[in-house]
Amino acid sequence: MSLVDIKGLDVGYLRHRTITPAVIGLDLTVGASEVVAIVGESGSGKTTTANAIIGLLPANGRITAGSAIVDGIETAGARERTLRRLRGSVVGLIPQDPMVGLNPTKRIGAQVAEAIKLRGGTDDALDFLSEAGVPDPQLRARQYPHELSGGLRQRALIAIALAGKPKLLIADEPTSALDVTVQKRILDHLSGLVREQGISLLIITHDLAVAADRADRVVVMQGGRKVEEGDPATILSSPRDQYTRKLIAAAPRLAHSGRVVPRFDVRGEDVPDAVLTLTDVSKTFSVSDTRRGRRGFNALDKVSVQVPRGRTHALVGESGCGKTTTLRIALGLESATSGSVVLDGTEISGLSWNQVRPLRRKAQLVHQDPFATLDPRFTIEQSIVEPLVSFRIGDRRSRKARARELLDQVALPASYLDRLPRELSGGQRQRVAIARALALEPDLLMLDEPVSALDVLVQEQILQLLADLQKNLGLSYLFVSHDLSVVAEISHTVSVMSEGRVVEEGPVAEVFTNPRSEYTRELIDAIPGRRADAA
Template identity: 45%
Template sequence: MTSTPETILTIANLCVSVRGEEGSREVVSNLSLTLKRGETLCIAGESGSGKSMTALAIMQLLPQPAARISAGTIHLGATELTALDERRMRHIRGDRIAMIFQEPMTSLNPVLSIGRQLTESIEAHTSLSPAEARQRAIEALKAVRISEAESRLRQFPHELSGGMRQRVMIAMALALEPDVLIADEPTTALDVTVQGEVLELLRDLQQKHGTSVILITHDMGVVAEMADRVIIMRHGRMVEEGKTSDIFARPQAEYTRELLAAVPRIGSGAGRQKSREAEAATPAKVAEVTDLHVRFDLRGGVFGRVTRRVHAVEGVSFSIAPNETLALVGESGCGKSTTAKALAGLVPYSGDIVVGGRNLSGLGRDERKAVRRDVQMIFQDPYASLDPRMRVGDLVAEPLLIHGIASKEERRERVAALFDRVGLSSDQMELYPHEFSGGQRQRVCIARALALRPKLIIADESVSALDVSVQARVLDLLKELQREFGVAYLFISHDMAVVENISDRVAVMYLGQIVEMGTRDQVFSNPRHPYTRRLIEAVPVPDPARRPSRFARLDQEIPSATRRIGEAPLKLALSDVGNGHLVAAEG
């Protein structure tokens, strides 16, 4: 007879209230759930659904005194967590229940070494000596496949990549082998291949230690790959709960169906843009980039001499036609954002950038300013892009004011028309950025980018921080605006599913160089470069029936683009493998 796994965590009728200017309101209402030993439970939903508040309530880390548990119980085994004082709760955290937060850089202390932070938690919960704690820290880093674990102990958080910092967070959480691990959006900020490795790592460690996992995410692809059971939350309430296969195959709640329909899928996404033939009859290009190089010198030593050079972009060439979307894809550090900044005139470069038939390198200050009207950017974080002290109407009108376009009344009329076009009302022009949701703020940024009626808009990870349904609406808006205004897009992303749904052509970057470029169908239907294939294979598939058995890991970290002075980077030559499909070969 098969024994039933024991229940390790039980939440009954949990309510979390937050006190605001208008009084108290519930952000989690009557939530009940159970978690069995060795099980992975995913709590999915959009921002504001109460996912993270639930996790903080379990950890007894709610921000005091603004938030509190107003009703319900939380049992970890036989222990009632809501009845414990802070002193007793500190013994539970890390030892029996641990948490991985979304942004490792803000979770790690920037002034303490990795080793100090790891050993500190081990020594706090065990009777190990400092030497023994250090050895366990090394073993924890090796368990999460960090190379040269012993030397990493001396490094500080800023010296590690995003993926490595997240692995350090996992090592800290699992060093004491807790009964329950809460992972709050642990892969949202990671590249798709690093995300695959982190998820595979969590699976391995769970099987080894029998840890129960609560995975909090809004990525339904991650849910499909990881979860045994799923809870869907909205506005603080559970709207649906069940086995992962049942939730995806037979969703009962309308909100669940909407959430799944909004997920971008490679090859069959609902919002997939129809393939368009290249406009050969239109010789004029919005932008042409030829042999672009961007390098940054690093100084060191007693005299501050230049000792190393970062080859951020090396010999990149491409063109963008009117009404076309060229997607620039690759992992963090590949040079795609640096390429965008060079095109927008924000970093020094060598090579040729031609916008609207004018080469930027041969223009004076006034001419360069005029050309920049034709190139506008939409950044990843809309809140960081908007001045919190200015009304959003003034922010959208600011480009018109800088370039001396139209009178004050005409500017206001144009801004009102832009607000209407991006799905906002003219009444909202008087509000401040903090009074909008994330998706609404991104619409404000899109309106500002359109204010000067540019020929090219650079969208740098413009939807990566948005919930899946908001992301779908913003992508639809970008497509509508392209059809209406004929604007071209340079769409920068590491999300291959989003890229496959919106792009006409795709250029894949690796270590500052393009390794493959072609039409959307060429790159996704017949990827020829190993790195392109790896990016596509790493995309989580929102279908539990297609859950991969294993993820192919890299044996080591991606090499650095930094070289010693005089040391030249490897040059890659692009060869045409047919119909303009270019693939890199070592040259």
Template identity: 50%
Template sequence: MTPLVRIDGLTVAYGHRAPALSSVSLDVPAGQVTAVIGESGSGKSTLAHAVVRLLPPAGRVLAGRIELSGEDLGGRGDKAFRALRGRHIGFVPQDPIASLNPTKTVGAQLREAFALAGSPLTAALVDERLRADLRDVGFADPDTVLAAYPHQLSGGMRQRVLVTMAFSQRPELVIADEPTSALDVLVGQEVLRAIHTARARHDTTVVLITHDLALARRNADQVVVLDRGEVVESGPIAEVFADPRHAYTRSLLASSPRIAAGRVRSVAETYRRRESPAGDAGEPVIELTGVSKRFGTARRATLAVDDVTLSVPRGTTFALVGESGSGKTTTSRLVLGLERPDRGGVRVLGLDVPTLRRRGLRALRRQAQIVYQSPFESLNPRLSLRGIVGEPLEAYRIGTRAERAARVADLLDLVRLPRSFVDRKPAELSGGQRQRVAIARALALAPKLLVLDEPVSALDATIQAAVLGLLVELQRELGLTYFLVTHDLAVVAEVADRVAVMRAGRILEQGPVEEVILRPGQDYTRALLAV
């Protein structure tokens, strides 16, 4: 079969650094989905951006050839290449918020794509096509979507708008760059269904860039494995995952909570493979009793948390699971005293949180810290690790300058980072290293409770496994209690003792992880397990 895309000896570098891609050669079969997988920094996104000629200013193609339908794209100037975008090559970016103009309606932006591509369709025919395409990707009321601004749509809806835009000109090729990494698993499924529906309807070839190996296994026909800018393995995905030949591929598969021995592993199997939890290790660190929280005015209020009751024993990991908008984050903010409940009781470390004022909340936050989902956004890019990790010590006036410096060095040791990193800034670190820095900062004040808000969802499989392993080790060493907020039951199966499943502000079921995962009582929980 003649490939739609042929890449031969592609080498790309940024500035004077070592090449991000080194002599990459691969074929993309027409009419199929080809997944490109690898860790952060492996060159996945660089490959995608090189094909669509959207490399950042420092990026340069040093050598190689990119062909589309037999044409050498390197022979086109920038103006001639722009004519290919949209009409022949579609692109679904990772972050829909950053990719959509907040000052224009969705309809205006979708129509603009037709104008930029020089479409011969009349305005009436453009609107007719857009309505049909929006229905194809799951929108029941296209006119409402066309009239909406991006901020009025959920993350999954915004991403489906970008899918519509990418397929609107009926291109031969669509590249989807981590299209679900910022979404919850069920919402991500909706986006992938939208991509598959559009692909099948328009006979489009899709290149799927992803770090989620289970997602690649379920959605792709072919796979290309990148490691440090080189292709180490490629072929039919069923064959590569069943019998990986390269050590790097085997390590990727072994690191995924949902992949083992070349097949998709169920979350229940994941749980059976981990050590049995120790059980209730002590008195409750967190107690929520009949807690409710509304946002908005009396006429248009949203009940974010609805009559939630839960208890977290000391020294254990409690996971709160649910999709976007389920109330997980609001519940964690109630635990930390960042929100006050409208009704019910919140006790943390023996303190009645809703009654605390400034001094009491300051004392609580010395004992209860948070690790956020995105370490790059939660770390000050202007500070070195010395300043970032030492900042809580300065805020609470703990120790002398020399004592604080020694504590920072000890914390880097604790999270398995070299002390030589102390003068580096976040931009000089990988995603996994940045998350280790965030954990070190959270541990600076020796807290008893850590709230973990999606701590590994933005990380690749091997890095995710390493960070989860670190958290388990730290819990054992320091006797920590974890309140884990996540949408991924595979992660829950790896590290948690108890779990509560939340939807639309209410807890549908909760209990020991082995009971909820092996014998789920709710259809919603079973749907999460099936992802």
């Protein structure tokens, strides 16, 4: 008997007295000790399916037809009391965003202990932290969520889910924002729990490479419907549905049989002059230590980076390696403790804010999350022209014309000018963020994880857009990413960073095909999609 048995499930959302379908006629099973992955782009119905299983649909969510049986209990239309008995003890949920899933005001140990208490247990919270792969659980139990890295926060969520001793774990995009090495450790640990404890695992992801590596069975969804289902080898080697073939083609790791294949090979070519040069840049932060008082933390140690004009230079490495700190110093948002930063021939180290500000026209930043950086009250037009207003460039008419021109450059219709950020998809918002960064006609764009939270199909579109803009406008990019396959798609040269140092650098084609550093080899080996070799 299956642990989860869904038949003919229809789920929709009530808006303006009309139910908009989100899941249509879904049949799905999860057996004991089985790993099932649901893949598809945003809006395909993946998360809605998971929420419907355990009765966590939002207030306007409605199950309009079908059945969802979990451990022999019908959850479609079940009372809240029944659903509460299932949550935690039968089904444990690992949400996508650990900072949303964790209570910022409670210590980690207290949150695990709360989950134990809810099922009436007397276990030690430290045991579950250790079981979830949290190092030094006694220390981590006393810490708050903001004091942990992304990988440790994700492990804390796993510990909370395990504390209920569930039969099924639902992992909703558990690694989408994590570095490949941390991602591998988290997924390895979840796989180990399936093997050792007989727990079933339902993985929800937009990354087909992750699904192919980890699942016994893959379910592909599009527009609320299941379009294909099968074992990973069959899905990868003989996809029946056109949509599945598009997903595979959009994932470089799968399109190239699990290998990272750089798009550009600039070995032997003359290197253009640099638009940005960092030389021996170091950065020391002052941090508090309960045992030793305040002390210095070396975030960067003599980092040297060059961005050739008209090309893309990438910074890669694990969280905390210094990528974003390097980017912030390059943009003048952070001052270096020592070293030199030269932007378009001008030394910016030691300059005041007023002296650096005119140079901001030459370099602009595109953030990881455009929804967090676009003012929700501003229309798209207001967001795009804001830099022009700030630098007092043009009048209302010329700014509106520039906004239309920029939307055209990022392949969005002019009708979007009157929309608000919440009315756009993630990929459309990222296009608006790029348009806004281009408003001042900069020479250099600094891109901080610009596609990490996007589906592979949207990710492919944004990467192609960046490549086209570079070709047409002669832009230079400093590209920060933890995804080496994305770096291979867009970058000419790369610096690999670890613990605040550059451990390897050079043309992407050389570094990724013949890495000299053991750390670089570990990053490459951690990339998902290896099952594609056997397909």
